[in-house]
Amino acid sequence: MAGDTLLRVKDLQLFFRTTKGIVRAVDGVDFELGRNRAVVIVGESGCGKTSMAKAILRLLPKNVDTYSGKIYLNDLDTMTLKNEEYRLKMRWVKMSMVPQAAMNSLNPVMKVGDQVAEPAIIHNDMSKDVAMEQAKTMFQHVGVPADFLERYAFELSGGMRQRVAIAMSLVSLPELIVLDEPTSALDVLTQANIFNVLKRIKQELGMSFILITHDVATSSELADDVAVMYAGQIVETGDAHRFFAGPLHPYSIKLMNSVPRLRARQEPDFIVGQPPSLLNPPTGCRFAARCPSRYDACDEEPPTVNIEGRTVKCWLHVK
Amino acid sequence: MKKLFSNFKQYPSAIFGLFLILFLIGLSIYVVITIPYQEAIQIWRGGDDTRLEVPRTARPIYTNWFRSQNLPTTIVIDSEDPDSGIEKTVTQITDEMWDIQMVLPFDFPYDDFPQEMQLLLTTTYEDKAPFVTLTWYFPDGERIKIADVTAGRRETVRFDLQDRLTRQLDGVRPTVGLLSIPESDPPEAWQGRYELHVDTIVFEEGSDVEAKFISYGQVHGIAGTDHRRRDLSLALLWGAPIALAFGLTAALGTTFTTMFIAAIGVWFGGVVDEIIQRITEVYMVLPFLPILIMVGIFYSRSIWVLLVVVIALSIFGAAIKNYRAIFLQIKESAYIEAARSYGAGNWRIIVRYLVPRIIPILIPGLIGAIPGYVFLEASLALLGLGDPILPTWGKIINDAQMNGALYRGQYYWVLQPAAMLMITGLGFAMIGFALDRIFNPKLREV
Numbered sequence: 001m002a003g004d005t006l007l008r009v010k011d012l013q014l015f016f017r018t019t020k021g022i023v024r025a026v027d028g029v030d031f032e033l034g035r036n037r038a039v040v041i042v043g044e045s046g047c048g049k050t051s052m053a054k055a056i057l058r059l060l061p062k063n064v065d066t067y068s069g070k071i072y073l074n075d076l077d078t079m080t081l082k083n084e085e086y087r088l089k090m091r092w093v094k095m096s097m098v099p100q101a102a103m104n105s106l107n108p109v110m111k112v113g114d115q116v117a118e119p120a121i122i123h124n125d126m127s128k129d130v131a132m133e134q135a136k137t138m139f140q141h142v143g144v145p146a147d148f149l150e151r152y153a154f155e156l157s158g159g160m161r162q163r164v165a166i167a168m169s170l171v172s173l174p175e176l177i178v179l180d181e182p183t184s185a186l187d188v189l190t191q192a193n194i195f196n197v198l199k200r201i202k203q204e205l206g207m208s209f210i211l212i213t214h215d216v217a218t219s220s221e222l223a224d225d226v227a228v229m230y231a232g233q234i235v236e237t238g239d240a241h242r243f244f245a246g247p248l249h250p251y252s253i254k255l256m257n258s259v260p261r262l263r264a265r266q267e268p269d270f271i272v273g274q275p276p277s278l279l280n281p282p283t284g285c286r287f288a289a290r291c292p293s294r295y296d297a298c299d300e301e302p303p304t305v306n307i308e309g310r311t312v313k314c315w316l317h318v319k
Numbered sequence: 320m321k322k323l324f325s326n327f328k329q330y331p332s333a334i335f336g337l338f339l340i341l342f343l344i345g346l347s348i349y350v351v352i353t354i355p356y357q358e359a360i361q362i363w364r365g366g367d368d369t370r371l372e373v374p375r376t377a378r379p380i381y382t383n384w385f386r387s388q389n390l391p392t393t394i395v396i397d398s399e400d401p402d403s404g405i406e407k408t409v410t411q412i413t414d415e416m417w418d419i420q421m422v423l424p425f426d427f428p429y430d431d432f433p434q435e436m437q438l439l440l441t442t443t444y445e446d447k448a449p450f451v452t453l454t455w456y457f458p459d460g461e462r463i464k465i466a467d468v469t470a471g472r473r474e475t476v477r478f479d480l481q482d483r484l485t486r487q488l489d490g491v492r493p494t495v496g497l498l499s500i501p502e503s504d505p506p507e508a509w510q511g512r513y514e515l516h517v518d519t520i521v522f523e524e525g526s527d528v529e530a531k532f533i534s535y536g537q538v539h540g541i542a543g544t545d546h547r548r549r550d551l552s553l554a555l556l557w558g559a560p561i562a563l564a565f566g567l568t569a570a571l572g573t574t575f576t577t578m579f580i581a582a583i584g585v586w587f588g589g590v591v592d593e594i595i596q597r598i599t600e601v602y603m604v605l606p607f608l609p610i611l612i613m614v615g616i617f618y619s620r621s622i623w624v625l626l627v628v629v630i631a632l633s634i635f636g637a638a639i640k641n642y643r644a645i646f647l648q649i650k651e652s653a654y655i656e657a658a659r660s661y662g663a664g665n666w667r668i669i670v671r672y673l674v675p676r677i678i679p680i681l682i683p684g685l686i687g688a689i690p691g692y693v694f695l696e697a698s699l700a701l702l703g704l705g706d707p708i709l710p711t712w713g714k715i716i717n718d719a720q721m722n723g724a725l726y727r728g729q730y731y732w733v734l735q736p737a738a739m740l741m742i743t744g745l746g747f748a749m750i751g752f753a754l755d756r757i758f759n760p761k762l763r764e765v
Contacts, residue, residue, distance in 0.1 A: 059660050062588070091662040105657030109675040119661040168661065 006208050007033040007056075007176060012069035014048075014055040022065050023278050025051035027232035029069070030304070033176070033225070038202060038209035040219040040240070042255065043229035044275055049212045050100055052229070053178045056210070057097050058086055073176070092119045092172045100180040102165030106153035113139075113149030116168045123172050131171075138167040141204065142197050159190035163197065170201065178210045183218060195221045217259050220244055228252045231276050231286040238310030248312040251287045285315065326757045336749025339742055347560035359557050363549060363710045370548040374434050376722070377539035379551075379731050388430035393536040396423045398517075399529050415522055419449075423515040423532045430508050432495045434535040438515070440474040441529045447522040454518065455497055458511025463487060463497070470519070470528065543731045545715070546722045554710035555735055561622065561711050562693045562743060569626055569692035573633035574685045580634065581642035582673045585650055586665060595639065602635040611695075615704030622696065622706035629692065638684075642677060649676050683755035690744035697740055712736035 014026035025048045033039050043049050054060065056071060058078075071078045073094055081089065096119070099105050107115055116138060117131035126134065136146050142163040153161060162182060169177050179198070183191040199222055201207060213219045223240040228249060236249040247253050257269035273290040276282055282289065288298040297315040305317045327333050354362075372395050383390055398405045398421055408420040442449050453465040453476065466481050468474060478484065478493040488496035491506060498513075499506035519528045542552035584595035614628050649655065650673065658672050699705060700713025701720065719725070719732035 057660060059656070087662045087664070091660065093662075097660050099653060099657050099660060101653050102657070104653040107654045107658070107672055107675075110671070118658070118663065122662055122664070122667065165657075168657075172661075 004035055005032050006035045006037075006074065007210075008070075008072040009056065010070040010072070012052065012055055012071065013066050014051055014060070014064065015066040016051075016061070017063045017065040018279075021279050024232050024281055025278055026055050027278075027281070029229075029232075029234050031227050031234055031237055033208055033210065035175075036202065036206045036208055037224040038198075038211055038222050039225040039227055040211045040213060040216075040223040041227045041229055042214060042216050042219070044214065046278075047229050047275060048232040048278070049214075049229055050180055051232075053097065053180050053210065053212055057091060057095055057178060058083075059097070088123070092123050092169075092174060094174055095176040095178065096169040096172065096174040097178040098162075098165050098169045098180060098182050101185070102180075102182065103158050103161040103185070105165055106161060108153055110152070111150055112153055112156065112164045113151075115153075116149075116164060116171055119168060120171045134171055135167065138170045139164075141170060141201055142167045143193075159186055159193065162186060162190075162194055166194070166197065166201075170205070170207075173205065174207070176208045176210065178212070180212045181214075182211070183213070183215065191215075191218055192221075195219075198222055216255065228255065231281055232278055233286060233313065235287065235314070236310070236312045238312075242310065248307065248310065248317060249287075249314050250291050250293050250316070254292075285313075323757065327753060330753040330756065332749045333753030336746045336751075336753070339746030340750065343559050343563060343743060343746065346556065347563055350556040351560050354553065354557070359553060359710065360708060362553055363557075364708065367547050371439075372533055373544055373548040373550065374535035374537070374539050375544060375548050376546055376724075376727075376729055376732070377434070377535070377537055377544045378729070379541055379543040379735075380538045381541065382538055382731070389428070390431050390537040391427070391429035391433045391534065392538055394425050394427075394433075394534040395531065396425055396515075397529075397531040398423065399531070412520070417521050417524075417526070419519040419521060419528055421517040421519075421528075421530060423517065423530060424512060425515075425532070425534070426512050427498060427508070427534075428510050430510075431537060432498055432506070432508060434494070434537060436478045436494050436497070436532070436534045438476040438478075438517075439531040439533065440468070440470040440476065440517075441531075442470045442472055442474070442519075442521075442527065444472075444521065444523050444526040447526075449519050449521040449526060449528055451520075451528065452518040454516040456514035456516065458509060458513060462516075465493070465497075465515075542735055543729075545718055545732065551715060551732070551735065554715050555712070555739060557710045558712040558715070558736065558739060561709055562696065562740075563689075565622060565626060565696050566689040566691075566693040566743070566747075569629050569633075569695075570685050570688040572626075572630040573636065574638070574681060574688060576630070576634045577636060577638045578642050578674065578677060578681060579669075581639045582646055582669050582677075584639070585643055585646035586669050586673060595635070596643075599635045599637070599639045602632070603637050605632065607632055611699060612702065612704060615699060615702075620704055620707055622709055622711070625696065625699065625706075629695065645677055645680065646673055649673055679758035683751050683758060686747055686754055687751040690747045693743050694740065697736075712739050 009029055009031050012026055012029040016023040016025055029052055031039070041049050055067065060067060078086065078090055106112060113132060113135050116135040117128065120126045120131040120134050121128065132149070136149060139146055139149065144160060144163050144167065148156065148160065156164065166182065183194050186194065195218060198209065202209065209222070211219055211222060220240065226238060226240050226243040227234050228236040228251065230251050236247065236252045247256050254269060254271045258271070260268045271290050276286055276289065283301070284299040285291070285302050288294050291298065293316055302313050302315045303318060304311050304313045307317060372393065374393055378390065380392065396403055405421055405423060410418045412418055438453065440451060448469050448471055451468045451470045454462050455465050456462045465478060465484055466476055468476055478497065481493060484493050495506050498508055500509040515532055517530045521528070540550045540552055542550065542555050544550055580595060584592040610632060611625065611628060614624065618624065655668065655672055658668050663672070696711065697713030697716065700711055700717050703717060705711055705714040705717055715736040716733055719729070724732040
């Protein structure tokens with residue numbers, strides 16, 4: 001991994017308490033993110049991607065059972081901060097987030113300009129006028145005309161709202177932005193537009209991204225690194241080019257094969273079965289039940305193997 | 320705001336309601352400026368003797384417009400008033416006797432008889448009180464002696480109490496007999512110019528007499544008077560600012576505090592919500608009106624104490640449950656979570672994100688609650704728990720009821736304050752309905 005490390009996550013665990021039992025949504029996640037790099041986290045629905053994002057920003061629901069591990073941002077252990085301290089010093093100051101369904105995350109009774117200025121007013125102690133100026137600049141960055149500042153959310157199209165949500169995450173100039181499925185529910189053209197916007201921001205403002213998506217194809221545009229998540233764990237990480245050229249983990253291979261290709265005469269593949277329940281995950285490799293290359297060793301928890309800067313959690317690669 | 324008004328214009332009823340409310344507000348401002356609070360209280364609370372020239376329970380003047388028969392207004396003729404043109408003729412009879420003659424003339428153009436007639440004599444003397452003879456001249460010049468009086472310094476001669484006069488008039492009450500056509504049965508008013516001759520004999524040099532004749536009419540002022548000779552127009556006018564102030568404060572006080580408590584409970588959840596909900600449930604079983612009545616009987620009947628009690632009893636009212644249901648829904652919206660994620664504090668979220676969403680639902684309810692509280696005050700006043708000092712609409716109705724106004728056909732006494740109450744209710748209700756339709760798209764006419 002090139003450059004210095006911005007974010008290091010070590011053995012992150014986030015368990016929820018439900019009436020049926022403990023849901024192990026994030027179960028021992030490790031990964032690193034360099035400065036001015038973008039990591040794409042891919043995986044099926046319900047594999048804990050969003051929970052991980054929320055765990056990183058400490059946006060926890062009420063029914064948290066376990067929240068442990070280490071999150072280092074610039075070598076500062078954020079887990080030691082108290083909630084109020086965390087709110088004031090981390091959220092939107094160092095890290096911000098574009099939530100899932102960001103289009104709906106705008107206050108319907110506030111003008112979008114005011115809305116975008118809000119984080120700057122809250123965190124950077126800006127006066128309203130200065131914050132509005134800042135919001136205007138951010139609108140330029142994301143390609144929204146400045147006169148949209150005076151509009152309400154319902155007067156904007158889905159793509160515009162998404163841009164506004166991104167502008168909102170930018171306004172306090174954080175070092176890290178977590179984008180939770182920023183382009184789901186948008187048409188392909190708008191998706192491409194948004195990714196171009198994100199690319200430009202990354203170059204111009206030098207921010208790092210954690211991009212959560214299940215759209216492997218589109219996200220390859222932006223990705224420097226890729227992390228594949230399965231059943232609450234990260235099963236493979238690595239440099240994007242090498243990952244797309246040849247994924248290592250059987251799950252990653254299946255996942256890549258499920259993406260339809262334009263020129264190859266290949267039917268998209270699919271994975272038989274369903275991801276395991278996180279209520280009571282199987283011992284051993286969690287993918288074993290659906291894995292075509294499964295063998296005896298898979299009944300044991302696989303180790304994380306480091307292969308030329310890439311990591312993979314699979315017995316097949318243990319030498 | 321502009322949009323709201325243009326929406327508003329689509330509802331003629333709302334325009335009418337707004338007109339009524341503006342009228343009431345304008346009236347209130349006018350009243351408070353022209354008759355300041357202290358002055359109003361003084362007029363309302365002052366003793367009966369400050370209003371001696373005002374008849375009791377007289378109907379409003381406008382009743383004459385709707386009747387074929389003209390009811391008499393009050394006639395006052397005062398010898399001290401320079402405009403009355405009354406001249407005193409003084410003749411010396413002996414060394415120690417002077418005769419002062421006055422003629423008090425008046426026109427009587429009415430079809431019915433006054434309530435009562437009396438003469439107020441004010442005399443100045445050292446030891447010997449003057450002797451006054453009163454003679455009544457009919458329009459045709461006939462005359463009749465009313466009374467011989469030894470007048471003290473302030474002497475009131477009530478015509479109806481003169482027994483000799485009554486006998487002379489064949490048992491007819493003098494107020495009627497003196498103004499009716501002779502031998503008419505039933506008595507018929509005799510319109511024309513009457514004269515009251517006041518013939519005084521004084522026994523001291525420098526002794527003098529002044530006379531004031533009052534014929535109490537059956538109609539007085541634009542709103543009539545009550546049993547204590549008070550002009551009801553004062554209470555009707557002053558009732559408006561009091562009613563509006565009471566209704567508005569109570570409605571604002573209860574709705575907004577209730578909403579904020581609900582918002583706080585929902586947002587912080589857990590123990591806070593639990594406590595608020597339990598308190599609400601306790602409050603919901605407390606009987607509202609009986610508690611107000613008890614406070615009125617045992618503690619204070621001041622309208623402002625009442626206001627505080629009303630607000631205190633409503634803060635944790637059932638409305639909390641309604642607001643809570645809506646807030647719980649809003650709380651889960653994506654934009655609230657987004658606000659939390661970008662670090663908006665608890666209070667900022669409550670004030671800027673939760674509360675604005677509920678305002679559209681709240682406003683129509685708020686407008687609708689205002690007349691509710693105005694009526695509540697009137698009901699308590701009717702039950703005799705009204706403010707003892709302030710003139711309010713409810714208090715007038717209470718007075719009317721205590722004095723059997725409806726049995727005596729004094730409908731004006733009840734109907735006028737009732738009409739004011741109805742105007743208030745109607746105005747706010749009409750605006751409330753329109754606002755409800757504007758803010759609640761489901762009710763909007765297609």
